[in-house]
Amino acid sequence: MENDRYSISNLCVSCKKLSCCTDFFPPLLYPSDLIRLKNVGKSENEFLKNIRINGNVIKTIKKKENSTTCMFWDEEKRLCGIYNDRPFDCKMFPFDVVWTNNEYHWIVYSCNPESDWAWTEQYLQKLESDPQFNEMMQNNKGIRLTSDNPEYLANIEEPPYAVLRKVNWKE
Numbered sequence: 606m607e608n609d610r611y612s613i614s615n616l617c618v619s620c621k622k623l624s625c626c627t628d629f630f631p632p633l634l635y636p637s638d639l640i641r642l643k644n645v646g647k648s649e650n651e652f653l654k655n656i657r658i659n660g661n662v663i664k665t666i667k668k669k670e671n672s673t674t675c676m677f678w679d680e681e682k683r684l685c686g687i688y689n690d691r692p693f694d695c696k697m698f699p700f701d702v703v704w705t706n707n708e709y710h711w712i713v714y715s716c717n718p719e720s721d722w723a724w725t726e727q728y729l730q731k732l733e734s735d736p737q738f739n740e741m742m743q744n745n746k747g748i749r750l751t752s753d754n755p756e757y758l759a760n761i762e763e764p765p766y767a768v769l770r771k772v773n774w775k776e
């Protein structure tokens with residue numbers, strides 16, 4: 606499936622920008638991310654940063670000094686330096702959950718949001734069955750990232766995105 610014309614691998618291969626780890630909003634971290642990140646060989650002070658969204662304090666990963674690039678991005682290899690321990694937010698990319706029209710919805714970031722996104726359903730179902738998905742939703746209830754939230758958008762040069770469908774999740 607990964608080699609099909611419409612797949613995540615092709616989506617990212619055709620991306621000319623390769624900016625998801627450089628000028629994108631930093632990944633939001635949840636309790637199990639923080640446990641996994643103990644493996645990266647750095648103290649939390651070195652890589653964690655608190656930010657505020659809708660008045661809630663959320664932990665994220667720092668950017669490199671005077672840079673918009675995630676501190677774990679390996680410039681030489683052009684890869685995530687902590688790939689196996691990367692946060693769930695990074696694993697979800699290019700999918701994301703936003704609160705819009707009074708419901709949580711899946712979106713996909715893409716340079717080409719008008720594409721046929723039918724192929725994404727298998728990925729959405731896989732993400733929804735991941736135990737970390739429930740953890741993320743429980744933790745994000747108070748945040749409700751919305752595409753028109755000024756605090757969210759102030760930190761991001763948001764690429765185009767397409768709304769896929771409502772999120773299947775019960776509290």
Ligand code: SF4
Nearest residue numbers: 626675677678685695
């Ligand atoms: S942790 Fe890795 S995948 Fe996530 S933003 Fe940083 S470099 Fe990219």
